[in-house]
Amino acid sequence: MSRAVMPPDVVVRRLPLYARSLRYLLHEGVLSVSSQELGDRINVTAAQIRKDLSYFGEFGKQGIGYDVERLLEQIDQILGLDRSWAVALIGAGQLGEAIVRYEGFRAQGIHIAAVFDANPDKVGKPLGTIVVQHSDSIAQTISARGIEMAIIAVPADRAQGVADVLINAGVRALLSYAPTVLQVPAGVWVRYIDPLSVLHSMTFYLARGE
Amino acid sequence: MSRAVMPPDVVVRRLPLYARSLRYLLHEGVLSVSSQELGDRINVTAAQIRKDLSYFGEFGKQGIGYDVERLLEQIDQILGLDRSWAVALIGAGQLGEAIVRYEGFRAQGIHIAAVFDANPDKVGKPLGTIVVQHSDSIAQTISARGIEMAIIAVPADRAQGVADVLINAGVRALLSYAPTVLQVPAGVWVRYIDPLSVLHSMTFYLARGE
Structure with a gap:
């Protein structure tokens, strides 16, 4: 700067x-x-x-x-985009699949480097070009590979637990699709993708004919 | 108020x-x-x-x-959520599918009432519980059913054209997943879901060790 x-x-x-x-x-x-x-x-x-x-x-x-x-x-x-950042994706469901296949993530400084899911039916199978790992191996993989960013695409009631594991393993930036506010320590960045809240912030205006 | x-x-x-x-x-x-x-x-x-x-x-x-x-x-x-708002979804690809299946959209004042796609292979087939209509029928359906909200899940180069049709037909609130800024007239609300930009706004901090 x-x-x-x-x-x-x-x-x-x-x-x-x-x-x-x-x-x-x-x-x-x-x-x-x-x-x-x-x-x-x-x-x-x-x-x-x-x-x-x-x-x-x-x-x-x-x-x-x-x-x-x-x-x-x-x-x-x-923006730090003169290098590429490895991102871990937690959650290989419908949403995780859409995220992996989203072409925007294959360019411009970001690449999904690991995918995790707790469901044994998903583990060991490819999602896009990446083989899904069991959630039990999040900490080890994140630490070993020095991954600093993660996308959380798990249900709301599992998001905080996942965030805690990620942060303990060294992740410093979280993008969460789970509809719940995460508690994170200082020095960790968190942003949300929250389509329902966004829609609700517009019904406010529609309801009053603004 | x-x-x-x-x-x-x-x-x-x-x-x-x-x-x-x-x-x-x-x-x-x-x-x-x-x-x-x-x-x-x-x-x-x-x-x-x-x-x-x-x-x-x-x-x-x-x-x-x-x-x-x-x-x-x-x-x-x-927030105007003492009623339910019909929402049109434009784009029945991987992302559109994830949106339709997102359980959050089945509650709390919002329901997806119509789905459109320009791909003939999609048209006439169900996405979740809704049969996909051809994009040519957007204007007619939106007007006839009085739909005021829409979700845009089409590629960036088609988003403005779709937005124009929607707005002309009476839509007043747009949630766009397309990575481009839409030009809309006064009285129309637009919000964006833009995961790549959100990630890029965090690499800024990571790159400087903040």
Whole structure:
């Protein structure tokens, strides 16, 4: 980080959206983009983009805009995506299967490196290209392979137990699909994918005709 | 709403988490809960809960706490979940299948009422209990049945086209799994489920050892 100030988490969460838009632009053969054009694509103002990026240094030139390829490289580096991160997936059910097959996870700095399930019928069988291991071996595999990220796709009542095992084994970032809030120690990051709550936060507006 | 002040969206997004925690408490037979206890379960301070709820009126009693069942009823009503909302699902692939089978969607104010796909091999076949319709019939079905919510589970390059058709037919709330930002008119709500961006917002911290 080129400055001492740590950016707010909301800024960090927007960086992947900038990177994705820049990746599309690059794919389309666009070499240069203004903060206005970039902002229009992701419904953020030009001023917000400039302010967000200012946490990380100087980018682009006044009146010329950003070099798409260069800015993408820089953001990928800021996000730690100049390397690939091994991710463990816990839960090889319908959801786990959709996650493994999701093509987005096969690119851009993330790869699913191990899959675990407690169901003996799943263990030893391939999910995509990965053979499912028994949940009993989570701790050993995570430690041995130095895996720091995990996706939790187990029922809500098992999620905290799984999280505890993962964290004890060295995982520092959790993405949980289980509809329950996890208790984690300081230094561990946790985010949720929670479609039902997201839908419920919109029925609020529909119900009042907003 | 018992007050004129519209709550910030961040407050609206927390209400479903409160409701879920209250539902668990009720299930566990807990009749009364303090804002402290409720907050501990979802990593929100007691003060935040009291402030959030204050947008919607007076709840609980000083020193006694909240009546779990009553507060849950009130929050469900605030969220418009005292009725059930029909949701259309666009995309009957692996992801669409996982969504249809997700048990969470079979409860609590939401039901998937129609499924569409552009692939002729999918059309006419059941996905869960619903027969997949061709995407050509989205507009007609949505209008005829008065469906106001939809889940988009199609590839990124088709998402905006699908959103346009849905919105023209009367949909006012979109949950999109497609990794692209949708342009929607005022009065339409859109939220995203974007696991890759969420993971990327955590590699930021891991890469710097935070």
